[in-house]
Amino acid sequence: MAEQLESESGNLFNKIIALAAGEAHTLALTANGDVYSWGRGTFGRLGTGSEADHLFPVRINFSPADSDGDKRVKIVGIAAGAYHSLAVSDDGSVWGWGYNVYGQLGFNGENSLFPHLLEGFLELGSPNSSASGSERKKLMISSVKGGGMMSAAIDSLGSLWLWGNFPEPQKSKSIESEYSLTSSCHPIPVWNFHGHTVVKVACGNEHVVALVTAGEGYKGSDLVCYSWGGNSHGQLGLGDRQSRQYPEVIEPFNSESPWTVYEVACGAFHTALLAQKSPTDTLESVCWTFGLGDNGQLGHGTTQSMSSPGPVKELPRNAFLISVDCGLFHTSVVSSAGDVWSWGMEKGLGLCPEASYSGADAGDAILPRLISCAGLYGPKFPEPVQVTCGAAHTILLADAGYKVWSWGRGWSGVLGNGKMIDCYYPTMAMWPPLDADFREQSVNEGGDKSGTEKKPEDVVELERKLSMAAEDVKVLQSKHSLMERYASILHGAVFGKPFEERDMPASLRTGGSFDIAKEWENMLEALDRGKLVRLEMFYRSMLAGVKDKLLKKRIQEILLECQSSLPSESTQRNK
Numbered sequence: 114m115a116e117q118l119e120s121e122s123g124n125l126f127n128k129i130i131a132l133a134a135g136e137a138h139t140l141a142l143t144a145n146g147d148v149y150s151w152g153r154g155t156f157g158r159l160g161t162g163s164e165a166d167h168l169f170p171v172r173i174n175f176s177p178a179d180s181d182g183d184k185r186v187k188i189v190g191i192a193a194g195a196y197h198s199l200a201v202s203d204d205g206s207v208w209g210w211g212y213n214v215y216g217q218l219g220f221n222g223e224n225s226l227f228p229h230l231l232e233g234f235l236e237l238g239s240p241n242s243s244a245s246g247s248e249r250k251k252l253m254i255s256s257v258k259g260g261g262m263m264s265a266a267i268d269s270l271g272s273l274w275l276w277g278n279f280p281e282p283q284k285s286k287s288i289e290s291e292y293s294l295t296s297s298c299h300p301i302p303v304w305n306f307h308g309h310t311v312v313k314v315a316c317g318n319e320h321v322v323a324l325v326t327a328g329e330g331y332k333g334s335d336l337v338c339y340s341w342g343g344n345s346h347g348q349l350g351l352g353d354r355q356s357r358q359y360p361e362v363i364e365p366f367n368s369e370s371p372w373t374v375y376e377v378a379c380g381a382f383h384t385a386l387l388a389q390k391s392p393t394d395t396l397e398s399v400c401w402t403f404g405l406g407d408n409g410q411l412g413h414g415t416t417q418s419m420s421s422p423g424p425v426k427e428l429p430r431n432a433f434l435i436s437v438d439c440g441l442f443h444t445s446v447v448s449s450a451g452d453v454w455s456w457g458m459e460k461g462l463g464l465c466p467e468a469s470y471s472g473a474d475a476g477d478a479i480l481p482r483l484i485s486c487a488g489l490y491g492p493k494f495p496e497p498v499q500v501t502c503g504a505a506h507t508i509l510l511a512d513a514g515y516k517v518w519s520w521g522r523g524w525s526g527v528l529g530n531g532k533m534i535d536c537y538y539p540t541m542a543m544w545p546p547l548d549a550d551f552r553e554q555s556v557n558e559g560g561d562k563s564g565t566e567k568k569p570e571d572v573v574e575l576e577r578k579l580s581m582a583a584e585d586v587k588v589l590q591s592k593h594s595l596m597e598r599y600a601s602i603l604h605g606a607v608f609g610k611p612f613e614e615r616d617m618p619a620s621l622r623t624g625g626s627f628d629i630a631k632e633w634e635n636m637l638e639a640l641d642r643g644k645l646v647r648l649e650m651f652y653r654s655m656l657a658g659v660k661d662k663l664l665k666k667r668i669q670e671i672l673l674e675c676q677s678s679l680p681s682e683s684t685q686r687n688k
Contacts, residue, residue: 124144125143125144125145126143126145126147126545127143127515127544127545128143128144128145128513128514128515129141129142129143129144129498129510129514129515129517129544130142130143130144130498130514131190131191131499131510132191132499132501132508132510132517133191133192133193133198133259133501134193134438134501134502134503134506134508135152135158135193135194135195135196135197135198135211135259135503135504136153136195136196136441136503136504137152137153137503137504137505137506137522137524137525137527138150138151138152138153138154138158138159138193138198138503138525138527139151139152139193139501139503139506139508139519139527139529140191140193140198141170141191141510141517141544142188142189142190142191142200144514145187146185146186146187146188146189146202146203147172147173147188148160148172148173148175148188148191148200149170149171149172149173149546150167150170150171150173150198151167151168151169151170151171151526151527151529151542152166152167152503152525152526152527152529153166153524153525153526153527154166154167154525155196156196156197156211156212156224157210157211157212157224157225157226157227158193158196158197158198158210158211158212159171159173159198159211160173160198160210160211160226160227160228161173161226162226162227163226164226166525166526167526168526168529168530168531168532168533169526169529169531169543169546170529170542170543170544170546171546172546173228174227174228175188175200175202175208175228186202186208187202187203188200188201188202188203188208189201189202189203190255190256190257191257192257192258192259192264193259193503194211194212194217194259194260194261194262194263194264194277194316195212195259195260195261195262195504196211196212196262197209197210197211197212197213197217197218197259197262197264198210198211198259199257199258199259199264200228200257201254201255201256201257201266204253205234205252205253205254205255205268205269206230206231206234206254207219207230207231207234207254207257207266208228208229208230208231209225209228209229209231209264210225210226210227210228210229211224211225212224212262213225213298214262215262215263215277215278215296215298216276216277216278216296216297216298216299217259217262217263217264217276217277217278218231218264218298219231219232219233219234219264219276219298219299219300220232220233220298221298231300233276233298233299233300234252234254234266234274234300252268253268253269254266254267254268254269254274255267255268255269258314258315258316259316260315260316260317260318260321260379261278261316261317261318261319261381262277262278262318263275263276263277263278263279263316263321264276264277264279265279265314265316265321266300267311267312267313267314270310271306271309271310271311271312271326271331272302272303272306272307272311273302273303273306273311273314273323274300274301274302274303275300275301275303275321276297276298276299276300276301277296277297277298278294278295278296279294279295279297279316279321279342280292280293280294280295280319280320280321280341280342280343280356280357280358281295281297281301281358282303282304282305282341282358282359282360283358283359284304284305285359286359291358292342292343292356292357292358294319294343303360305359305360306323306325306339306360308329309325309326309327309328309329310325310326310329310330310331311323311324311325312324312325312326312331312336313376313377314377315377315378315379315384316379317342317343317348317379317380317381317382317383317384318343318381318382319342319343319382320340320341320342320343320344320348320349320379320382320384321340321341321342321379322338322339322340322349322350322363322377322379322384322386323338323339323340323360323377324336324337324338324339324374324375324377325337325338325339327368334373334391335368336366336373336374336375337362337366337367337368338350338362338363338366338367338374338377338386339360339361339362339363340357340360340361340363340384341357341358341359341360341361342356342357343356343382344356344357344420345382346382346383346404346405346418346420347403347404347405347418347419347420347421348379348382348383348384348403348404348405349361349363349384349420350363350365350384350403350404350420350421350422351363351364351420351421352364352420352421353420354420363422365401365421365422366386366388366422371390371391372388372389372390372391372399373388373389373390373391374386374387374388375387375388375389375398376434376436376437377437378437378438378439378444379439380404380405380410380439380440380441380442380443380444380502381405381441381442382404382405383402383403383404383405383406383410383411383439383444384402384403384404384439385400385401385402385437385438385439385444385446386400386401386402386422386437387399387400387401387434387436387437387446388401396433396449397430397431397432397433398432398433398434399424399425399428399430400412400424400425400428400434400437400446401422401423401424401425402419402422402423402425402444403419403420403421403422403423404418404419404420405418406418406419407442408442408443408457408458408477409456409457409458409461409477409478409479409480410439410440410442410443410444410456410457410458411423411425411444411456412425412427412428412444412456412457412479412480412481413425413426413479414427414479414480415479416477416479425456425481427480427481428446428454428481432448432449432450432452433448433449433450434446434447434448434449435447435448435449435497435498435499436497436498436499436500436501437500438500438501438502438507439502440457440463440502440503440504440505440506440507440521441458441463441465441504441505442457442458442463442465442505443455443456443457443458443459443461443462443463443478443502443505443507444456444457444502445461445484445500445502445507446481446500447494447497447499447500447509448497449497450493451486451493451494451495451496451497451511452483452493452494453483453484453486453494453497453500453509453539454481454482454483454484455478455481455482455484455507456478456479456480456481456482457477457478458477458505459476459477460476460477460478460482460537461477461478461481461482461484462505462507462520462521462522462535462537463502463504463505463506463507463521463522464505464521464522464535465504465505465522484520484538484539485538485539486518486539487538487539490512494509494511494512494518494539495511495512495513495516496511496512496513497509497510497511498510498511498513498514503521503527504522505521505522506519506520506521506522506523506527506528507519507520507521508528508529508542509539515544516541516544517529517541517542517544518539518540518541518542519536519539519540519541519542520536520537520538520539520540521535521536522535523535523536528540528542529542529543529544530542530543531543606651607648607651608644608647608648
């Protein structure tokens with residue numbers, strides 16, 4: 114029994130319980146309370162102390178003075194805005210790092226390369242608290258959320274707080290004022306839901322959507338969906354494109370609706386909800402979307418925007434969807450059975466305009482596209498937990514939290530697979546990282562668990578060797594990524610589409626030998642007429658370029674020969 118508990122404790126280092134994604138960075142929270150980050154480091158959004166990119170998950174240190182005996186910070190929730198990150202610890206404190214131009218980290222100052230404790234909550238009480246003065250207890254935050262340049266938090270009493278660049282709600286509908294965004298580095302309470310409990314919240318670039326109880330307490334199926342903020346594309350779901358300064362109910366999901374919303378997500382200018390009919394004897398659910406639809410991110414089969422919620426009809430009705438998230442121009446959902454669907458820009462991958470390419474497979478997915486799991490686990494993903502979308506990439510947490518798959522734009526290492534190239538199918542991220550493996554081993558062997566004991570010399574030496582090995586791996590992975598990127602560019606120039614693993618010749622994939630002449634002949638035999646014509650055009654263009662360069666080189670050589678044969682200026686003067 115003791116060995117089993119010890120093993121389970123060690124596994125906490127490797128089990129991820131939550132993911133979050135920003136514009137080009139990813140966060141992972143382990144069951145042990147650690148946070149890992151990878152991807153683009155600009156503005157300090159990774160929280161590693163620098164702006165360097167990381168191709169693999171790296172652990173964030175919330176307690177620089179751990180070695181001096183300070184209490185370890187245990188994180189229980191994470192979130193990401195476009196360029197900033199948030200975390201909430203088990204004592205109800207909020208931490209932020211990254212971009213801070215609008216005060217989205219909760220303080221007035223420059224960007225932060227390290228996690229910064231948000232002190233704005235320390236002397237505040239919840240709007241839902243009836244106590245006052247000295248009777249008011251320290252405000253405890255239970256969850257955080259990021260969106261665009263804004264941050265949000267829900268406290269332990271169910272009140273909502275916003276800061277950064279956000280649409281601050283007016284306290285009354287009678288106040289007439291034009292819609293605008295407010296910038297504040299201090300958390301501001303949303304008084305509109307006083308007496309009710311805010312259960313979940315999602316933020317876009319300019320809008321907010323909240324799930325709020327109809328009464329004071331949360332009974333599990335009495336949620337009402339509210340929205341406010343910018344509405345230029347209908348992202349509020351209120352049937353028009355008029356922005357709101359006051360939270361209004363999205364009518365299909367009011368207190369009398371047969372639909373119960375249990376998940377909500379916001380893209381930059383579109384919104385997605387997961388809802389279930391109640392009461393019901395089945396686990397069927399429906400994904401509703403509204404807002405900007407230019408790239409098919411609503412999944413309705415068109416590129417039209419919608420100002421009222423509409424169901425994504427092409428999703429199977431017998432699937433129970435457990436998670437949904439929105440990228441900049443794409444949307445993804447995952448079912449309890451392990452099926453993943455994506456729709457929107459570039460085949461639902463959300464790769465953004467600069468990554469567009471020509472070919473038969475190019476184009477936006479205006480209907481849900483099933484994303485299959487390749488390899489030993491396929492086609493379904495085992496024991497799915499959560500799907501999350503960055504601006505142009507998607508991360509899936511599955512295998513009960515022990516494995517991570519990623520796809521989409523791979524710049525800056527945001528996919529966590531050690532590469533910096535776009536990926537058009539799911540690949541496994543590097544999880545668990547090496548340091549997590551070591552710390553698990555250290556705990557299981559009775560080593561230092563709290564950081565307060567002095568480490569034995571052999572442990573220190575092992576850490577040093579592990580660090581050196583990790584650096585060697587990073588160097589090799591960087592070289593491999595560079596070569597793979599070069600091969601992909603070359604392959605794209607020749608064949609008109611990005612290089613994928615299935616394009617690799619079978620003989621090279623399964624054996625050590627490679628007969629280039631034979632593989633070239635096999636490849637030509639497999640190409641259709643259109644691809645052969647493209648290849649011929651590429652060959653002719655390349656050949657013409659080579660001939661042109663040869664001609665220029667020959668002309669240069671002739672000129673040099675002529676110059677060398679002419680008498681020098683001094684010789685002519687002597688004559």
